[in-house]
Amino acid sequence: MHLPLSLAYALAMVAGALAVPSQHLDTRQQPWKSTAIATFAEPWAFAFLPDSRILLNERRGNMHLVDPATGSKLTITGVPTVAYSGQGGLHDVALHPNYAENSIVYISYAESGSGGAGGAVVRAKLTLNANGGALSNLEVIWRHTQRASGGLQFALRLLFGPDGALWIASGEINQMWPSQSMTGNLGKIIKLYDNGTAFAGNPFASQGAVQAQIWSLGHRNPLGIDWDAQGRLWEIEMGPMGGDELNLIERGKNYGWPLVSQGKHYNGTTIPAHSTRPDFAAPKAFWVPVISPAGLIIYKGDLFSSWKGNAIITGLSSQSIVRVTITGDTAKEAQRVSMGKRMRGIREDKDGAIWVIEDGASGRLLKLTPN
Ligand SMILES: *[C@@H]1O[C@H](CO)[C@@H](O)[C@H](O)[C@H]1NC(C)=O
Ligand SMILES: *[C@@H]1O[C@H](CO)[C@@H](O)[C@H](O)[C@H]1NC(C)=O
Numbered sequence: 068m069h070l071p072l073s074l075a076y077a078l079a080m081v082a083g084a085l086a087v088p089s090q091h092l093d094t095r096q097q098p099w100k101s102t103a104i105a106t107f108a109e110p111w112a113f114a115f116l117p118d119s120r121i122l123l124n125e126r127r128g129n130m131h132l133v134d135p136a137t138g139s140k141l142t143i144t145g146v147p148t149v150a151y152s153g154q155g156g157l158h159d160v161a162l163h164p165n166y167a168e169n170s171i172v173y174i175s176y177a178e179s180g181s182g183g184a185g186g187a188v189v190r191a192k193l194t195l196n197a198n199g200g201a202l203s204n205l206e207v208i209w210r211h212t213q214r215a216s217g218g219l220q221f222a223l224r225l226l227f228g229p230d231g232a233l234w235i236a237s238g239e240i241n242q243m244w245p246s247q248s249m250t251g252n253l254g255k256i257i258k259l260y261d262n263g264t265a266f267a268g269n270p271f272a273s274q275g276a277v278q279a280q281i282w283s284l285g286h287r288n289p290l291g292i293d294w295d296a297q298g299r300l301w302e303i304e305m306g307p308m309g310g311d312e313l314n315l316i317e318r319g320k321n322y323g324w325p326l327v328s329q330g331k332h333y334n335g336t337t338i339p340a341h342s343t344r345p346d347f348a349a350p351k352a353f354w355v356p357v358i359s360p361a362g363l364i365i366y367k368g369d370l371f372s373s374w375k376g377n378a379i380i381t382g383l384s385s386q387s388i389v390r391v392t393i394t395g396d397t398a399k400e401a402q403r404v405s406m407g408k409r410m411r412g413i414r415e416d417k418d419g420a421i422w423v424i425e426d427g428a429s430g431r432l433l434k435l436t437p438n
């Protein structure tokens with residue numbers, strides 16, 4: 068059995084190499100000017116307020132109000148208690164589409180309970196003041212239907228859609244098979260109204276309460292989602308040992324985890340490749356070896372005009388920012404910029420500058436503008 072398994076892995080390596088042509092990799096020089104704004108302890112995610120100030124979450128459970136002009140950091144109080152363990156803690160932050168009128172923000176985090184930790188999403192009113200601000204009227208609007216010890220793979224990326232819906236990229240907290248289970252919301256892309264109710268017209272709405280939340284299934288650790296200019300949803304997800312994926316997310320589709328993957332289990336056991344199960348949606352690009360994608364934007368601005376419509380991905384183990392061109396529904400890595408640090412979150416501001424955060428104990432918030 069050893070030879071066929073190695074052969075399969077070698078083939079996967081070749082396929083990965085084909086998906087990532089090395090002549091397109093350019094690590095000689097950073098294609099931007101990088102400005103460090105401030106430094107944080109384990110920054111995980113951030114969001115821009117209408118006045119261009121920034122809400123930034125540290126995984127341990129701190130939320131900051133950052134003034135990008137001065138780098139000053141003020142504290143937002145009232146953040147829910149988070150389960151800071153493994154990969155879990157305070158995760159994403161997103162503004163309600165009508166934030167300018169209602170001051171409502173959404174926060175995702177890992178919470179403790181019987182059976183271990185699971186993900187949750189809370190909405191709250193944010194009141195800014197001279198000391199930073201405060202959250203009030205907290206209301207948990209969504210929870211993982213299962214908890215686990217270990218504290219892995221919560222994901223919990225938040226995104227509002229063009230129709231005002233709230234999308235949650237829900238990780239499978241390292242439990243694998245729940246990604247295929249229709250009686251739970253682990254390993255799924257979730258579509259809800261802003262109040263947490265399942266969105267009408269979701270593909271499995273007729274099947275019941277949990278099923279009604281589900282837009283797509285078979286995901287592992289989906290750490291980034293974003294819209295392209297056509298309104299299509301793209302997602303990045305960490306594979307196991309090998310097999311990180313960039314997926315085009317379509318209504319009701321199954322993305323295969325853990326039945327298929329371009330990677331292997333950590334104990335070396337092979338997993339059938341996506342090509343063996345055409346009934347599952349295959350990734351548009353994948354990485355063997357991994358890049359460990361932690362954040363995604365589809366670039367929409369004019370500042371880096373030749374990158375419009377490209378996927379820009381932050382990589383943890385690859386310590387890089389990866390740029391992927393999208394043509395129709397195909398995708399191909401075009402550039403990988405070495406950053407020398409594990410890269411965590413990414414956002415584009417209204418002027419088209421790209422902002423990223425480094426991972427780790429002293430992770431910087433960087434603003435990237437053209438050279
Ligand atoms: C949530 O919002 C939807 C859409 O506005 C509405 O139809 C539904 O009744 C709301 N649910 C609750 C519990 O308020
Ligand atoms: C390897 O890991 C996978 C995933 O956890 C598990 O299903 C499988 O039984 C393991 N195989 C061996 C030989 O340990």
Ligand SMILES: [Ca+2]
Pocket residue numbers: 285312322323324327328348349350
């Ligand atoms: Ca997949």
